[in-house]
Amino acid sequence: MTIESPGGPSAATALLDVQRLRKVYEGKGRGVEAVRDLTFTVGAGELVCIVGPSGAGKTTLLRCVAGLLNSTSGKVVLEGRTVTGPPPGMAVVFQEYGRSLFPWMTVRQNVERPLKEKRVPKAERQRLVAEALDAVGLAGSHDAHPWQLSGGMQQRVAIARAVAYEPHILLMDEPFAAVDAQTRADLEDLVRALWKRLGVTVLFVTHDIDESVYLGQRVIVLSNSPTVVLEEVPIDLPDERDQLTTRSAARFTELRGHVYRLVQRAKDGHRPQD
Amino acid sequence: MTAVPAHAAERGRGGRRHRPPPAWALGLAGLLCLTAVLELAPRAGLVRERFLPPFSEMVSALADQAGTGAFWHALLETLRGWAIGLAIATAAGIVLGIVIGGVPLLRAALSSTIEFLRPIPSVALIPLAVLLYGTEMRSTLLLVVYASFWQVLVQVLYGVQDVDPVARETARSYRFRPLTQVRTVLWPTALPYVLTGFRLGAAVALILEITGELVIGSPGLGKQIAVTQTSGAVASMYALVIVVGLIGVAVNAAARAAERQVLRWHPSVRGEAVS
Structure with a gap:
């Protein structure tokens, strides 16, 4: 679960390395080639x-x-490991915030859930949740449900959830x-x-x-x-x-x-x- | 929603007011009409009292019944059989629904079997139940479980299918463990369906409980109805039928109240959402 940077000059190597990525969606009889050949790196x-x-x-x-x-x-290499x-x-923020946030959870529970999954200790968890919600300007909305917030605020919650997770990317x-x-x-x-x-x-x-x-x-x-x-x-x-x-x-x-x-x-x- | 538009209220203040009476008043009026017809039709000689005694006689027969231990014992038996059967069916429906619905291969393999077994009327199993358990309570229980199980299972299968792909991908991207995904994503999504299945199952379970008692003769209100019918106590028979009807109403109301409580976050229940 823990990530350690591979030995060597980690600063010089790319964090994300996409090599000759190709994706063909297999349909009935014929495939649809969505991505042909993508190569790029992100430091x-x-x-x-x-x-x-x-x-x-x-x-x-x-x-x-x-x-x-x-x-x-092709392949995707993140921090030296093939994905x-x-x-x-890694944390992902989706376009459809309304569907990405869980409506049955409060804002705090939404942000906290991935941390529980990561087995972050409780005190640390609470600190991360409070800091993340504070950072996106939602310090007063911990106990609201996402659907009680405006669209922009909901996307802020999703961003806070990603930030609290402390991703590398x-x-x-x-x-x-x-x-x-x-x-x-x-x-x-x-x-x-x-x-x-x-x-x-x-x-x-x-x-x-x-x-x-x-x-x-x-x-x-x-x-x-x-x-x-x-x-x-x-x-x-x-x-x-x-x-x-x-x-x-x-x-x-x-x-x-x-x-x-x-x-x-x-x-x-x-x-x-x- | 029965909110009166503002302009209608203003118009009402000026001249004649004809706001429709509230829904509960209309419902009550309907019930009063029914009891009036039940009271007057036999008294006016429109129907023979031997088949339909006046409503007041049913009520007094009910009062007599309520004084006997046999009535309360039968009521308890009915409620017990119903509750146990419904509990088994609900638990089995939820567990199997989540397992079958969660494994696409299993779902594909079993869907035709489910479509075959589901429409079999539970009452068609009465001979089998009697062969297995005679006139014991378990006989009726088998019918109750069989009938209500499908109601729950089918709803849970729909519910499991309803998980939002974005919610699923969010859970995957944050590396939720499979059991966490079931508990925090799949279960809340399926819950409205589960509760609908429970409500439908509860109604069907009551029907089958009474049917089993009537036909098989296992203990309960259904059996009492059969006994009063054969002994010619027609008013008592109707009194018991009314009790069974009231149980049905109470069960449905309780299930709906539970739905509102559990699904406060759901769009069908929540009111004040910013859209």
Whole structure:
């Protein structure tokens, strides 16, 4: 259960290593190739966004990385171990917060349940739950049920649950696709703040080009299905990001324009080699 | 929901008020009408008193019954048989439902068997029950368990199927152990179905309990009904039928109250959700 970094220079090695990942969904008679050949790495402590046109197999990729789906070929290596099922030290925040949180549990119970599963001692558990809910701004909602909260607050609970779990890597699958624009901006800043504070590695999947540029240190642009990596775009924006100044910076507009053109080309079926 | 729209209330304040009477008042009126018909029809000679005595006679026969130890003993026997049968059926239905529903292979293999066994009317098993246990209480118990078991099992199977894929993946990604998944995800999802199955099973169990007592002659109110019928105590017979009906109403009300209590988080019960 415990994770130990493999011997050697762990800082230099990638935390997450996706190698030639391929996924074919077997249908009746014919298979559907969702992901053809994906190779990329995410270093420890990085915040990487994955963006691509809709139907680009983003969710398939994330489910393979999360160990929720078996790949057809290729492999996912997390902290030196090949992923064959949900690995320890990983937390996933799903887009459908309303279905991911358990309505029969209170906010506190939702956050605490995975820690009980991890056999975290009670006092430590209570501290982690309180800190996580505090960090997402829900210190006063411990005893509410998720369905008594607004959509944005529910997604905050899901984020708190992931944070309290103390993962090494946090996977986020279009987490803000279902909340309104103002809430989304708040939650983006929350993710940046938590990432910086906790030093956790974040892989953030989104279809929102602005969001990927605003959040990421690097943006991986995917082609349309069957998916390959179209381009990796380093985001050389200052580390301190702000909804107003960052988004109005000239460099932001340039990068956004670049990623936008890549996604447009991906939609038109442009692929790197074939 | 019987909330009156604001504009309707305002209009009512000005002129004529014609707000519909509350539901309980209408229900009570219906019952009063029924008892009036039961009282007046035999007295007016519309039906022969030998077959349907006036309601007041049923009530006084019921009062007489309530003074005898035999009545209370029979009532207790009926309730005991019903409760034991229902408990066995519910426990078996839940356990087997979760096991069968949780293992896709098992579910596929057994679904046709279940579809074959389920529609067999329990009363068709009366000869078998008598062969096995004679006129003992166990005879009727067999019928009760058989009939209510399917009600619970089928509902639990539906419930187990209803687990949200996202909730399931959340549990998997946080590495919930299989038993924790059953306890914290599958069971709460299936609970509304379990309670529906329990409520349906409770009603069916009562029917079969009375049927068994009537036909097989195992001890209970059903047997008393048969005895009063053969001895010509028609008013007493009706009195017992009324008691059986009241038990049915009480059982259903109790099951519904339990549902509301246990499922406070469920969309069908909770009221104040932010949507």
